[in-house]
Amino acid sequence: DTGVSQNPRHKITKRGQNVTFRCDPISEHNRLYWYRQTLGQGPEFLTYFQNEAQLEKSRLLSDRFSAERPKGSFSTLEIQRTEQGDSAMYLCASTVAGANVLTFGAGSRLTVL
Amino acid sequence: DQQVKQNSPSLSVQEGRISILNCDYTNSMFDYFLWYKKYPAEGPTFLISISSIKDKNEDGRFTVFLNKSAKHLSLHIVPSQPGDSAVYFCAASDPGTYKYIFGTGTRLKVLA
Numbered sequence: 001d002t003g004v005s006q007n008p009r010h011k012i013t014k015r016g017q018n019v020t021f022r023c024d025p026i027s028e029h030n031r032l033y034w035y036r037q038t039l040g041q042g043p044e045f046l047t048y049f050q051n052e053a054q055l056e057k058s059r060l061l062s063d064r065f066s067a068e069r070p071k072g073s074f075s076t077l078e079i080q081r082t083e084q085g086d087s088a089m090y091l092c093a094s095t096v097a098g099a100n101v102l103t104f105g106a107g108s109r110l111t112v113l
Numbered sequence: 114d115q116q117v118k119q120n121s122p123s124l125s126v127q128e129g130r131i132s133i134l135n136c137d138y139t140n141s142m143f144d145y146f147l148w149y150k151k152y153p154a155e156g157p158t159f160l161i162s163i164s165s166i167k168d169k170n171e172d173g174r175f176t177v178f179l180n181k182s183a184k185h186l187s188l189h190i191v192p193s194q195p196g197d198s199a200v201y202f203c204a205a206s207d208p209g210t211y212k213y214i215f216g217t218g219t220r221l222k223v224l225a
């Protein structure tokens with residue numbers, strides 16, 4: 001068990017480009033969450049999956065954001081036509097339904113120039 | 114609408130003394146509360162938690178107290194150590210949506 005893995009750890013892109021982040025949760029965890037954290041703020045909920053089903057999506061998530069978890073294992077978060085306001089740390093976390101503790105990955109830091 | 118609030122952005126404590134970090138919440142339906150510790154460029158690391166049916170949970174140097182009537186929880190670290198210097202987030206679990214709501218964090222600095 002290597003914990004929650006996120007890739008890439010850092011991404012620098014130009015405004016208007018698309019970016020994709022990947023999260024590999026702990027293998028037996030069926031719930032997977034995406035959060036966004038900006039400087040001086042706590043993690044803000046974006047979306048979560050139970051197995052492959054996306055059950056909740058924040059109003060913070062504009063149409064440019066899409067997340068998938070096709071086989072109930074790894075997940076991807078894609079941001080299309082990036083804007084400077086998208087610059088943040090994107091955090092993935094996982095847990096088992098019925099448990100109460102989220103285990104976070106190290107995060108993927110996005111910088112949009 | 115900030116459902117979980119940490120009103121102190123920073124706290125400095127002398128090594129060996131007690132650190133007390135506070136958190137307030139507004140939703141009485143939250144059923145579980147957690148504290149996370151975060152170092153720069155890393156993800157949050159789970160520290161300690163408490164169920165809403167309890168008022169205290171202790172794990173080594175860390176104790177969390179929950180006052181449901183006041184909708185307030187606190188994390189006590191005794192004795193504080195320089196390695197405890199980090200940002201601490203409290204979080205609450207919403208059983209209706211399975212979302213975890215985080216506060217804005219308190220930066221703790223333990224002075225040697």
